[in-house]
Amino acid sequence: MRALALCLILVPLPGWADDILVSSRVEAVTLFPDGAAVTRSADFELPAGTHRLILADLPRTTPLATVRVAVEGATLGSVSARRDFVLPRGAETPPEVAEAEAEVERRRTALDAAMAEISRIRAGAQGAEARAAFLGRLGQGEGAAAMGVEDLQALARMIGAETETALTDSIAARDRAAAAERGLEPLREALAEARQALAALVPEEEARAMLAITVTAADGPVEGPTEGKVTVGYTVNTARWMPVYDIRLDRAESRVMIERGALVSQETGESWTGVALGLSTARPGGQTGPSELRPLLRRISDPGEEAEASVVRGDRMRLALARGAIAAAAPPVRARATAFDGLAVHYDYPVAVDIATGADNLRLALGDLEMPADLLAEAVPERDDNAYLMASIVNGSDEIVLPSAQAMFYLDGRFVGQQPLELIPAGGKALLPFGPIDGLRLTRIVRERNEGDRGVLTKSNERSEAVRIAVENLTGETWPLRLLDWVPYSEQEDLKISWQADPAPSETDPDGRRGILEWRFELAPGATREVALSHRMVWPEGKVLD
Template sequence: MRALYFALPFMLFAPALHAEEIALNSRVSAVTLYPQGATVTRQVPFSIPAGQHDLILADLPQNTPLAAIRVAVTGAQMGGVTTRNDYVPPRDASELPALIAARAEVERLEEALRKARADVEDIALEAEAARARIAFLAEIGQGDGVAALGVDALRELSTMIGSETLAARRAATDATRRAETAERGLKDRIEALEDAQRALAALVPEDKARAMLAVAVASDQPATGTLSVTYTINDAGWQPLYDLHLARDTGELRLERGAFVQQYTGENWRDVALTLSTLRPSAQSEPGQIWPWIPRIEDPDDIRPKSRQLERADGALMQMAEPVMEAAAPARIEADAQFDGLSVTYTYPEPISVSTGADRVRLSLGTLATTADVVAQAVPMVDQTAFVMARLTNDTGELILPTSEARFYLDGRYVGQRWIDLVPAGGKVDWSFGAIEGLRLTRLVRDRNEGDRGIISKSNEMTETVEISVENLTDAAWPLRVLDRVPQSDQEYLEITWSAKPQPSERDVEGQRGILAWEFALPPGQTQDIILTHALKWPAGQVLR
């Protein structure tokens, strides 16, 4: 039978007098997870006799968005839908066997620990009793009547005290050793109990209040079917992760994809069919709006002494504008993440279990492979060493998603973790794979003088000469890309000239005015120098800032 879909707001539903309520137990069967939020599906089989009935689900999380629920029924006709998140009837809160077993194990270990501690106390009493015997025997040997004893009696008393004292000392020593062994055993039992308690806590029992859903169904004959409930929540999400492995000699780059999955819905997901999507339903879903721009000109004398009324008006305008600006900024960032509406969907091949508020499940999403140009990039103005850079075009056919969980490996060695931005299919990107300590950088102002720090300055002229040096102390040749800058002018009367030796390979790198790049190969043990000079001239009476 064709499924019927309804989206009804919260309402009171009066069932027919002859309707029978049939309680069903549901669980999450499938989840489509977004970077923020998720679409949850619960599919519940049912069997009903002929007539009208209410299918009752009393095990929905209390924070379920009831007004947004979609319901479908196959195998019977569907009527009204009733939702409620207060005054929900009791539900069958049967516990998982694993939870019952874990709780029993904690109780068993607690009892064993109590018994072991009692055994230690008993052994300690044995040692204490042996020491008391030793003290008593010592007092007998010092009694007033000992001196009056005969030789034979004194010998017998001495032998008795000696043998009994020896036995008591042996008993005390034995009890002490057994007590120490038992104490060490207590440590193992305590650790076992703590492990069992952590295992019990990890099962996260579901003891929070629930919401209820009632669906009216009817059939003129006994029927079996499926009740499907779908809704979208915010308390879940996934975060992409990448392990990026670069082979320096070949330029081969391997991207091992993964995801961290978390949820805080108030119920545990057990063996759900999981799909990961890069769509962002919680982000901006329609284009922004702009307003007419109507400039005005006024006499400066009229606007300088601003009146209080104008100040209040300006303040009101600012208050009106601020929320629009604050809301628009994150929306633009979110829209960029989708990149022209393209999205990627990952369907995990096996069922997944995620406990609410506790688990952070890591999933593998396969591996992408590409090839990069490996160069050593040097920025002497801010760094003392060059860095390994992989310059590549994303020819994998997939988005490389933005994430803070990107870990970089060079020739199998871990070099660091940092944020990466979105790289669409066909997009270009430069990724760093760590410092090259053997490529040393220096940037000095030639003929440095105290006071002007190498800058020759007149009243309306300034010149500067910079010497850049790159030294290769490694045992291999490196393709180098050196970046530096020269000043640029936006004013007609501020004249700037510059020269470089050797000439840069690229000017205005990535559209940034005045950024220069030199590219060359640097053999081991060699040094490359770059001389950069610039001069600024401006009219007399003006000040350079």
């Protein structure tokens, strides 16, 4: 294979003397969170010599500057391209399109037949009503006045019986028509679905982009045309994927099941059928190299010189901006690496997939991960009125659970909520939430504060507070509880902070969060656990507490 990266030249085509029209299709796609790399291919046969392969079926929005071409079976020459090129692509209809069109026609015929039957039934009802009307006029004619009594009685009986029959027929026909009309709705829905399926197969606009690829085929040892393959690769920004998860907790088994999936979508203008799909967390449109670190120059000056120095610094900065010497002040967006080696994660989907352009997101299953869980109730009385059920897990698999904005949480098969999920590396720990425990009630009462709300004298350089925290178990089971609260902390030597807790916390500064206190205990049914917590802050006179 000879592959060549080409900057495409947008030129008009001079003629079609040695041109060979070939049809291409998308055979492989690698989706990124904000784009995709597309690979399409076309097989060809050509005699010895130099020819041009014409690919006239690229979407009009194809970014031609990113196109790269490779050829097997011939020598690659120049490549030219143009947009808004419409070339007849033959009268042959793809089998899947022909099948969809036939289905639309079949369902339309069924709907038309049903509507014709309704019209026939209604015509019968109208005929019966006309017969009844005629019978009514028959008894009012001049001939009836000359008839004898017996003949009139016979005529009346006949008119009554026939009129009753006609009206009965009319009512029955209208009932059948009403029932048939109710049956039209499923037929209309079926026709709409068939038309939608056909539209998903052929949504492309007529205007297309075109490539003209010059290739040279050498004389081979066997007479006959040379067979080969042309491969075209390019990137688009109208396709994407994102990881999604259904996370299920089985309390009885103390196990968590993570059902992994990927939501994929594309709006390239053509549907992808039977493509080999890869999913990557790389972001080709983002930053690919490290940011530039510039030297930091600091200076001191007398207080009177500060205003002048500020003006000078402003002039220098404006001059540097004019020269393009200063980079943008906003920090660059960085994609977080999640693979073991620090590079992007890549998934190869095991089967070929179909992704219609412009359709709703398609969800693909990526396999399930199952792991044991330690269950506990986590309580934050300073913010919440009840505790929450949490599952502590360790990712014992060799696969990474990628961060996701859409993680759905289920407790014993019942949906409890949705929230983002952070990255869980192989071997990493995570604490997963599964909803509130309404029977674990929390209270936090401020018993004393020296800011005047309880009549305690205040000092301008001192603050103190005492609170009572309580957790009450109104459920019928014992809960392992993790209680969290806080006290202020300081990094200044002059700001003195002291605190007391009864009982003492099980851990201080968990996970490096300074000032956070943690208590762990078992709470039996009907039991209440209390914690007394106080702190005091003192600083020099003349200073202000922030």
